[in-house]
């Protein structure tokens with residue numbers, strides 16, 4: 346573990362770290378497959394995220410620690426190769442016990458990121474399902490945190506961007522090609538919802554990137570590689586997904 350996480354680790358109780366491990370090893374496949382050293386870092390990053398985030402729910406729904414750990418693990422997973430440990434703007438997560446709708450709109454949602462309230466809303470059954478089936482390229486928490494990364498990246502100054510400009514441009518170029526394929530019904534890796542717009546495309550790609558990495562790479566190698574560079578990790582390398590240089594790919 347690097348010195349930064351070793352120092353931060355000392356701030357968290359052994360009991361919290363153990364609880365975090367026990368929850369993650371039974372619920373998060375990505376975590377379960379990591380090396381011991383990476384598991385240590387993952388746990389610390391999960392606890393940092395929980396510590397900096399406000400979790401709320403409807404009064405009749407009791408949101409426990411286990412749920413917070415599971416939800417936070419999705420954020421740690423997608424940012425595991427990146428330097429950020431927390432979100433700056435989207436620090437409020439609201440959990441509902443079931444699908445929900447907004448006033449004057451009957452559409453049911455399982456999750457959304459609200460740009461006005463800066464809240465991430467998600468329904469617990471959909472979150473749970475996302476982790477219970479780890480290989481169907483559907484994970485609500487990964488999807489919604491994907492939106493947060495894009496929104497936060499766009500509002501940050503050049504020097505504090507989450508993604509390197511060059512890598513983000515390369516990803517956009519590949520995404521545009523694939524976007525056209527979806528429009529022409531020539532797509533097989535991503536579900537069609539990716540064709541809604543580039544923001545949805547990014548989140549749907551993330552779900553496939555983590556849950557079907559081999560299949561994704563085989564069928565869309567250029568788009569896959571652009572995501573490896575963007576996120577600085579390759580989920581096919583289960584023990585140690587972090588990519589430090591291009592020669593690691």
Ligand SMILES: [Zn+2]
Nearest residue numbers: 488492545548
């Ligand atoms: Zn979405």
